[in-house]
Amino acid sequence: xxxxxxxxxxxxxxxxxxxxxxxxxxxxxxxxxxxxxxxxxxxxxxxxxxxxxxxxxxxxxxxxxxxxxxxxxxxxxxxxxxxxxxxxxxxxxxxxxxxxxxxxxxxxxxxxxxxxxxxxxxxxxxxxxxxxxxxxxxxxxxxxxxxxxxxxxxxxxxxxxxxxxxxxxxxxxxxxxxx
Numbered sequence: 223x224x225x226x227x228x229x230x231x232x233x234x235x236x237x238x239x240x241x242x243x244x245x246x247x248x249x250x251x252x253x254x255x256x257x258x259x260x261x262x263x264x265x266x267x268x269x270x271x272x273x274x275x276x277x278x279x280x281x282x283x284x285x286x287x288x289x290x291x292x293x294x295x296x297x298x299x300x301x302x303x304x305x306x307x308x309x310x311x312x313x314x315x316x317x318x319x320x321x322x323x324x325x326x327x328x329x330x331x332x333x334x335x336x337x338x339x340x341x342x343x344x345x346x347x348x349x350x351x352x353x354x355x356x357x358x359x360x361x362x363x364x365x366x367x368x369x370x371x372x373x374x375x376x377x378x379x380x381x382x383x384x385x386x387x388x389x390x391x392x393x394x395x396x397x398x399x400x401x
Contacts, residue, residue: 252343254284254370258394262341263291265384265398266368270294272338277329277353278302282310282322284341289319299324300332329353334360343370350375358401367399374399 223231254262266288268274272295276285279299289297299314299322301307307326314324325332330352334340340361344353354374357367367374371394373383379401385393 253281254343255394256283257392258370258396259284259287261384261396262368262370263287265396266292266339266341268292268295268339272296273298273336274339274341275300275332275334275337277340277342278344279310279324280306280343282313282324285310285322285324286313286317286319288341289314289317289322293319293321295321297322300327300329302326302328330356334365335362337361337365339366339368341368341370344372357399361401363401365401369395369397369399371395373397 262284274288274295274297276299279285279301282299285297285299299310301310311324314322377399382398384396
């Protein structure tokens with residue numbers, strides 16, 4: 223096989239793996255707006271030694287911001303889409319944050335039993351079906367779920383919603399769920 227054929231084969235495989243990985247994701251890639259990072263850092267309120275998971279970390283924007291804001295907390299970003307994982311992993315390494323890990327992993331294969339906080343940007347249908355069941359089965363009673371934009375229906379515990387905190391025209395919701 224020639225070098226050119228190997229390059230084309232590699233590009234085909236990369237494209238194929240990327241497309242296949244997007245079949246299983248529970249939300250489209252939609253980066254958290256930079257203006258909302260300060261609010262997310264505030265509502266996360268992590269303590270020393272806390273473990274924070276970002277489910278579907280995309281470009282790791284939230285994970286990196288929290289790792290910098292809370293250097294004594296353990297921050298774990300999970301991403302399943304290959305190219306996004308590689309991008310997030312590279313950004314995490316370049317950030318220099320020692321308390322940050324980015325894993326190439328399906329969120330449903332990662333136990334959340336040690337989580338103190340979980341951040342998620344998931345479509346309403348995904349949140350209300352698969353993720354809600356996972357949260358109720360795995361999270362301990364004091365764990366918090368921070369949901370960006372979308373909400374879970376009929377949550378059995380406490381719910382607190384932040385909206386319009388960035389500006390009067392900002393209608394983005396950040397909801398915290400606690401068992």
